Amino acid sequence: MLSATVFLGMSGAIIAMAADPAATISQKGRNFTPAAVTVKKGDMVRFVNDDFYGHNVYSETEGASFDIGLQPPGEERDVVLEKLGIVDIRCRIHPRMRLKITVTE
Numbered sequence: 001m002l003s004a005t006v007f008l009g010m011s012g013a014i015i016a017m018a019a020d021p022a023a024t025i026s027q028k029g030r031n032f033t034p035a036a037v038t039v040k041k042g043d044m045v046r047f048v049n050d051d052f053y054g055h056n057v058y059s060e061t062e063g064a065s066f067d068i069g070l071q072p073p074g075e076e077r078d079v080v081l082e083k084l085g086i087v088d089i090r091c092r093i094h095p096r097m098r099l100k101i102t103v104t105e
């Protein structure tokens with residue numbers, strides 16, 4: 001009985017993590033596609049690496065900084081944006097990659 005409860009709890013966590021993203025950004029050909037997107041505060045943004053090499057998405061925007069680390073080809077990473085305004089997003093490996101996310105109420 002106890003193990004069943006634990007199992008259900010874990011299932012709940014997995015379902016929460018698998019929530020649908022408000023926006024999905026593809027990284028392909030050393031570009032973010034789309035290069036600009038608008039989401040609501042608290043929305044999840046999914047980054048997908050559709051290239052044959054790694055990327056490292058990050059932001060140094062004040063109050064919205066994050067770094068998802070080295071992302072191998074084919075992997076997905078999710079980020080929740082909580083700060084209103086424009087979040088400037090780049091890739092540590094490819095400095096010319098630029099993405100602008102506008103977070104609204």
Ligand SMILES: [Cu+2]
Nearest residue numbers: 055091093094
């Ligand atoms: Cu990159």
